[in-house]
Amino acid sequence: MANIQERVTRSFTDQGISFTLYGEDETTERIIPIDAIPRIVPESDWQVLEAGLQQRLSALNLFLKDVYHDARIIRDGVIPVDIVKGCSQYRLEMQGVLTPNDVYVGICGSDIVRTHDGYRVLEDNLRVPSGVSYMIANRRAVKSNISRTFRRANVMEVEHYGRYLFETLRELAWTQSSEPSIALLTPGVYNSAFYEHVFLANEIGAELVEGQDLIVTNGHVYMRTTFGLKKVDVIYRRIDDDFIDPLVFRKDSTLGVPGLMHAYKLGNVALVNAPGTGVADDKSVYVYVPDMIRYYLSEEPILANVETYLCRRPDDLEFVLDNLDKLVVKTVGGSGGYGMLMGPQATPEERNRYAANVRADPTNYIAQPQLQLSRSPCWLDNKVQPRCVDLRPFILQGLQSRMVGGAFCRVALPEGSYVVNSSQGGGGKDVWVVRN
Amino acid sequence: MLARSAESLYWMARYLERAEHLSLLLEVQLNALVDRPIRELSFGWHRIFKHLQAQPPAEGEMDSSAFSDDESLADAYTLADGLTFESRNEYSLWSCFSRARENARQSRHRISEQMWSCLNLSYLQFRETKLTHIWQDEPQQFYIELVEAINTFFGMASVSMFRDEGWDFMQLGKTIEHLQLRANLLSIQAQDSPELPADGSRDFEWTSLLYAYRAVWAYQRIYGIDIETDTALDMLVTNSDLPNSLMYGITRADERLHGLGTAPDAKAGDSALRVSGRLKSLIEHEWPETDDRVRMLSLITTLADRLHERIASAWFNYHTENAARQV
Numbered sequence: 001m002a003n004i005q006e007r008v009t010r011s012f013t014d015q016g017i018s019f020t021l022y023g024e025d026e027t028t029e030r031i032i033p034i035d036a037i038p039r040i041v042p043e044s045d046w047q048v049l050e051a052g053l054q055q056r057l058s059a060l061n062l063f064l065k066d067v068y069h070d071a072r073i074i075r076d077g078v079i080p081v082d083i084v085k086g087c088s089q090y091r092l093e094m095q096g097v098l099t100p101n102d103v104y105v106g107i108c109g110s111d112i113v114r115t116h117d118g119y120r121v122l123e124d125n126l127r128v129p130s131g132v133s134y135m136i137a138n139r140r141a142v143k144s145n146i147s148r149t150f151r152r153a154n155v156m157e158v159e160h161y162g163r164y165l166f167e168t169l170r171e172l173a174w175t176q177s178s179e180p181s182i183a184l185l186t187p188g189v190y191n192s193a194f195y196e197h198v199f200l201a202n203e204i205g206a207e208l209v210e211g212q213d214l215i216v217t218n219g220h221v222y223m224r225t226t227f228g229l230k231k232v233d234v235i236y237r238r239i240d241d242d243f244i245d246p247l248v249f250r251k252d253s254t255l256g257v258p259g260l261m262h263a264y265k266l267g268n269v270a271l272v273n274a275p276g277t278g279v280a281d282d283k284s285v286y287v288y289v290p291d292m293i294r295y296y297l298s299e300e301p302i303l304a305n306v307e308t309y310l311c312r313r314p315d316d317l318e319f320v321l322d323n324l325d326k327l328v329v330k331t332v333g334g335s336g337g338y339g340m341l342m343g344p345q346a347t348p349e350e351r352n353r354y355a356a357n358v359r360a361d362p363t364n365y366i367a368q369p370q371l372q373l374s375r376s377p378c379w380l381d382n383k384v385q386p387r388c389v390d391l392r393p394f395i396l397q398g399l400q401s402r403m404v405g406g407a408f409c410r411v412a413l414p415e416g417s418y419v420v421n422s423s424q425g426g427g428g429k430d431v432w433v434v435r436n
Numbered sequence: 437m438l439a440r441s442a443e444s445l446y447w448m449a450r451y452l453e454r455a456e457h458l459s460l461l462l463e464v465q466l467n468a469l470v471d472r473p474i475r476e477l478s479f480g481w482h483r484i485f486k487h488l489q490a491q492p493p494a495e496g497e498m499d500s501s502a503f504s505d506d507e508s509l510a511d512a513y514t515l516a517d518g519l520t521f522e523s524r525n526e527y528s529l530w531s532c533f534s535r536a537r538e539n540a541r542q543s544r545h546r547i548s549e550q551m552w553s554c555l556n557l558s559y560l561q562f563r564e565t566k567l568t569h570i571w572q573d574e575p576q577q578f579y580i581e582l583v584e585a586i587n588t589f590f591g592m593a594s595v596s597m598f599r600d601e602g603w604d605f606m607q608l609g610k611t612i613e614h615l616q617l618r619a620n621l622l623s624i625q626a627q628d629s630p631e632l633p634a635d636g637s638r639d640f641e642w643t644s645l646l647y648a649y650r651a652v653w654a655y656q657r658i659y660g661i662d663i664e665t666d667t668a669l670d671m672l673v674t675n676s677d678l679p680n681s682l683m684y685g686i687t688r689a690d691e692r693l694h695g696l697g698t699a700p701d702a703k704a705g706d707s708a709l710r711v712s713g714r715l716k717s718l719i720e721h722e723w724p725e726t727d728d729r730v731r732m733l734s735l736i737t738t739l740a741d742r743l744h745e746r747i748a749s750a751w752f753n754y755h756t757e758n759a760a761r762q763v
Contacts, residue, residue: 015549016541016556189542202545207438215756224439226601226751228700 001036004145005379008036011141017134019192019422033427034138035378036145039389039409043156046405046433049112049119052303053393054401055293057108060124060280061397062296064104067279068094078295079288083312086363087285088333089127089278091241093248097265097274100172103397104274107168107236112391112407113306114374120306122371122390124289126273126281128238131408131422132394133196136161138430139406156405156433161394162203164402165236169204171398173234174267180233182206183214183223187239187255197238206236216259221269234270235260241275283332283366284310307369311362320367321358324351327367328418329358342418344370373418376429378411388412390420391431405433437546437601439700443752444543445602446609451536453613455529456586460648461487461621462519462529463579468644469512476640481515483628483641487621488519488527516575517567529582533562548596551589558585601696608692608747615685615715616740621645622672622682623733629665642668649680666726673733674723682736686715689743699750708746715739 009031018029041049066073067084074081084090109129111122139158143150166182173180184206186197201208213223214232222229237244243253245260263269279285287308290301309316309327320327323343330340341354358365375386393407410420411427420426465480485492492515522528537559544552562582570578590610597603629641643663646652649672652663658675659667675681690712699705715736724732 013560014553014557016552189538194541198541198544208441208545209438210440213438213440217756224700224754224756226437226439226442226605226696226700229756 001379001384002382005036007145008034008141011144012137015137016195017137018195032134032422033411033413034134034141035380035387035411035413035427035429036142037377037379037384038142038430038432039376039391041391041431041433043405043433043436045119046156048302049391049393050403052119052121052301053108053110053395053403055297055299055302056110056121056124056289057105057395057397057401059289059292059296060108060126061102061104063292064274064277064280065099065102066296068097068104068276073292073295076295078291079285083282083284083288084279087279087282089241089276089282091276091279093261094274094276098267099274100174100270101399103172105277105280106172106272106397107165108395108397109392109408110395112303112393113371114391115306115371118304120304120371121289122306123283123286124281125392126277127240128273129392129394130193130196130238131392131410131428132161133199134428135392135394135406135408135431136199138408138428142430150432153432154435156435158404158406161404162200164396164404165200166204168396168398168402169206169234169236169272171400172270172272174270175233177233181231182234182236183209183232185209185211185214185235185237185239185244185257187243191238193238200236204236211239211254211256214257214260216257216263219263219266219268221257221260221263232269234272236272241278244271244275278333283308283330283334284312284363287366306371309367311358311365311367316367317358317362320365321355324355326369328370329354329365329367331364332366333364342370345418370418373412376409376411378413378429380413385415387415388418388420389429407431439752439754441543441546442601442605443748444539445546445606446612446747446752448536448539448543449606449609450613451532451539452586452589453610454617455532455536456583457613457617457621458484458488458519458527458529458532459579459582459586462516463576463583464644464648466512466516466576466579467647472640477512479628479641480644481511483621483624484519486624486628487617490525490527492518513567513571520578521565521567530562533559533582543602546602547593548598550592550596554585554589554592558582558589561585604692604696605751608689608696611685611689611692612740612744612747614680615682615689616737616744618649618672618680618682618685619733619737619740622669623730623737626669626730626733639663639665645672649678651678651680654678669729670723674719683716683719686712686719690716693747696751699754701750701754704746704750704754708743708750711739711743711746715743 012031012034018031063073073079074084105126107129109125109131112119113122135158169182170180182204184197184201186194186208188210197208207223209223215222221232223232239255242250244256245258246253246256247258248261264271286305287310290305293299293301309320311317311320320329325343327343328340329343334340343351373388373390376389377384378387389409389411391407391409393403396402409429409431411429412418412420413427414425461484465484468477468480481492518525518528520529523530525531537555540547540552540555625641625645642665646655646663646668651671655663655668655671671678673682676683676687678684693709693712718736
């Protein structure tokens with residue numbers, strides 16, 4: 001087992017499968033730690049997850065169309081108006097803007113945890129979800145090193161994700177061409193997920209562009225090539241809304257493309273995911289996703305949420321402040337494990353400091369019980385040890401919904417840790433969805 | 437392809453070619469430590485620093501006539517360390533290598549997986565190496581292995597890289613760097629070597645350059661076993677079959693440029709072709725028999741620099757209004 005682990009780790013190092021941590025030296029690359037023991041998920045479980053996630057994404061897309069058009073869900077009192085329109089990710093600029101096939105979120109990565117009473121959705125990542133390249137890299141590294149076991153286990157494949165992604169992007173182009181010009185917009189080589197951007201551009205045969213490579217002329221987007229300017233039909237953007245167009249959003253952005261939103265609103269280029277999707281993965285809005293499913297689809301949610309307290313509600317706020325030592329508190333717009341309080345592990349001073357922040361701006365916080373995450377065997381320090389894990393499957397939505405049979409499994413590597421984020425010392429492992 | 441990706445590939449190849457060139461010079465220089473007089477060693481270090489347009493760490497230490505052999509070795513250690521591992525020196529091998537990798541990383545979707553792995557592995561090994569590790573035995577071996585690693589990379593490219601524009605720009609970068617470096621070094625050597633005493637030191641310097649450019653065997657086949665300054669320079673400039681000659685470099689660059697077709701900035705592209713043609717003509721038809729060679733090498737160096745500028749304007753940094761007609 002030690003040899004297998006060493007080979008798997010070395011293959012990541014040799015290939016430079018890395019990420020960069022925010023706040024560190026910009027040239028620092030870290031190899032994402034990979035554990036060689038795969039996580040096993042039975043096909044029967046996977047079918048439930050797949051159906052539940054597709055149902056969820058359908059409702060979220062309907063929600064996004066609704067809040068940027070008629071806002072029926074608000075008028076009908078299902079979701080309070082201030083939660084939606086007070087959300088920092090709500091984009092006025094998207095009011096009335098149509099998207100191809102009414103799809104706002106074409107690529108979704110939802111975080112799933114397994115607790116004592118089954119799988120639950122911890123959060124939906126609807127802006128620029130990352131990690132899918134590690135899912136495939138984990139699979140390639142593990143499969144080639146334990147090939148006989150893999151063959152015997154009858155595992156579902158994940159390596160056709162690139163084809164699914166390409167088909168999804170093609171379906172989300174305004175143009176009817178079977179070969180739309182697709183570009184993947186990256187913030188650049190110093191972005192933490194740059195490896196993934198390169199990987200995905202390669203998988204779908206797209207140009208990997210930075211903002212400086214694109215220009216907008218006569219309402220169309222072009223990229224600078226060695227043949228001259230070439231029109232772009234679809235942009236798979238891996239840049240946050242704030243930075244995509246300095247004429248509309250942050251004026252100091254050097255990552256974006258001036259005039260991009262103008263071209264987008266004219267329907268001359270498709271952006272995947274659409275701007276403004278962050279309003280649907282805000283942690284306050286998350287609480288209402290089961291209600292959205294009932295409202296738009298007239299179905300009961302297949303997958304449950306994690307119990308969540310909204311600090312904007314006075315009763316919830318009181319409960320949260322009284323029980324900080326038992327809860328995990330997060331900012332509503334946060335991600336990557338930053339800015340959150342792990343109540344049970346925090347010191348009284350840390351909890352007091354955090355409580356003051358929550359009191360000062362309760363609308364910015366939610367709280368959840370510290371979940372007893374499922375644990376999975378990992379090879380650490382030359383022995384098998386249990387570690388907390390979660391799952392991030394990726395759901396694609398074009399004219400149809402697509403998922404591969406696997407996910408990125410994140411592992412909280414430090415002993416006793418519940419934080420699985422790569423930026424906080426987490427690692428990854430392959431997920432084997434084993435056919436019945 | 438994306439102009440920025442083309443530029444990354446171009447620079448990746450340039451930095452690797454630069455690293456290879458410096459490795460070859462350092463290998464020869466460290467080999468000379470074994471048995472050459474201190475005066476020749478000093479000339480060799482001067483040649484390298486002048487070529488790099490850099491100041492040695494302590495200029496006084498370069499005047500080695502006053503030093504013993506032991507002190508000269510200590511100087512060599514310091515100088516080799518600075519030229520090889522010092523990340524603050526933009527001309528060091530480490531800087532060249534890491535910039536090559538950075539450019540490869542930016543255009544990773546345009547090179548083969550095998551090329552990336554090859555470059556990344558060499559980079560990781562280089563990163564773990566210190567001069568103290570290599571100085572104990574044969575320091576020159578490190579430079580030989582680095583050259584082999586770079587050659588392996590380009591060999592891997594030749595069997596695994598798709599022959600699209602990415603390949604063309606990579607090859608173009610390699611040949612332009614080749615041309616600029618060799619023209620510059622030959623110019624310095626032709627200018628400075630007359631200052632050396634004609635007691636064999638001058639011939640040794642040209643012999644060492646032929647060694648560095650892997651040209652001794654070819655020279656001896658053509659001109660016999662006695663190596664002479666003028667014929668050595670002739671060969672390194674005009675021989676079209678010698679991979680390290682200027683003629684070989686400009687011929688390859690010219691072929692690549694013609695293969696690229698019309699540039700987005702057609703005017704700059706035409707200008708690049710004219711400069712390239714002029715360079716080829718200079719070397720092929722106007723290389724002087726004896727006199728004026730230093731001036732000619734200086735002109736070749738200037739034109740090689742200009743060629744690079746024209747390429748960058750034509751394909752990488754062109755004004756979009758110049759390219760608008762191609763939309």
